[in-house]
Amino acid sequence: MTAGKILTEAAGRLAKAGVDEPAPNAQWLLAGAMGVERLRLLAEPDLPVPPEALARFEAFLRLKEEGQPLAYILGWQDFRDIRLKVDGRVLVPRPETEELAGFAADFLRGRGGEVSALDYGAGSGAIGLWLAHEFPALKLTSLEVSPEALACARENAAELGLSSRCSFVEASTLDAVEGPFDIIVSNPPYIPTEVIPGLAPEVLSEPHVALDGGEDGLDVARMLARLAPSRLKAGGALLMELGGGQAAALLEAMSGEVWTGKRTFSDLNGIYRFLFAVKR
Template sequence: MECADPAGTVGAFLCRAGQHLRAAAIPQPRMEARMLLAHALNTDEAALLREPRQPVAPEAARDFAAMLERRLQGTPMAYLLGSAGFWTLDLETSPDTLIPRADTETLVEAALELPLDREAPLRILDLGTGTGALLLALLSELPRAFGIGVDLVEGAARLAGRNAARNGLAERAAFVTGSWDDALSGQFDLIVSNPPYIETDAIDGLMPEVSRHEPRTALDGGADGLVAYRLLAERLRDRLAPGGHAVLEIGSDQEVSVSGLFRGHGYEVLGCRRDLGGNPRALVLR
């Protein structure tokens, strides 16, 4: 199909990019084309729709072509755009971290339903913090809380620190590089974690955007997907303050196995909140 707008204009770039994305079976090709071109032009999508015959400068055209090629090869949009929304936050993203997802917001909802004193100086720990999404979302809702995020990857811990500053939360958050709680002492009122929980042999069967581009260490939960939960079941007791709670993300088929594992270590399973798709997602423990 021919593009109606003159060559070299916003409309022509959007038309041809949409055709390429559609041919690659990428959902919502026109929307993705607008997002990429708006990013290349440092403008918003509304401006593109208002002025479809605006010429695209050569430098922006080159940037757009490079991003489009990477998208056609499966690079996630969040990595191309360099940011993603989570809760009420805008978070920087990079291949050092998983991309924040709406399903993980279920953990924030579950934590905020706990009998927490929102005006108290709560202590929060986020293990495997990635972008810092969970910790920062909670700090944004708990005005006197302070939190520590830990990640095995130094680049992820640095990125989470930038996200704290980006969202005005740097004074109440600290991020460190380490393996789980190895570098920590003390106890916390609330512990959250989105640990790796995909079975090793199942990773290559995930969507290519995930399996080929997101960090494998943040996905791989071992042969049965439960390696991280076994470690957390052994360690969280020493990190939880009296009356403290933990909220853990689980896979959609792991409620029974993870609940049983923690009960076997003496924890009380208070429930499991479901995500928007109706799948078990946030396991609540004390």
């Protein structure tokens, strides 16, 4: 069997199972099963697929048909220019969170020198570890309520050679750390509880604690906005990813006596989901 033939059949199966973007999903899975670059499969449709790789691919395909996220099946997700191990312990980092990390970097570049960052709700460690990778003098604290997720963040830090500049805190509130930090950056759970049951099966296979933000989705975000001033340096920033409409609503409630430079940023889809404010 050749790669091209297998991919055509597999894309048909995934489409039938209701998987979005069936062809790219099939390509990533076959590349993962064969241990080759995805582009090679496209460039060489006549590439023979060895029987062991075909068996692995069949197992991958079944998981995808059952609604598993692609990143869980492959075991990794790229985040900007780092590769993270991901599995059922953590949320799969999303493209908009790569944008959030980029905004955090823009802010830190303006601070210069030895900077410190808190990644609140670290999950796989994506945001904070990428910042630590980008800024060689950055000291990172990754805080996470889920011990399983925190273990994954630790493993990623070790894999990326960043452990010596990272500390890991298992906690459910900002009270657990002292700071003061140059930036507190967070992609907290922000989906309102009542919306959760209607989410796609793929999203529902991710940890519930990574999704559920309470009645209006803002439980964790509100706590961060309230406590962050006591954990930030003067001129330090709070930067969060939220849902559309949530960022503006929360920003409105943040006092101008405490915060300056309050604004929202949009993601590449035009959704104003990023909240930014600087401590006076």
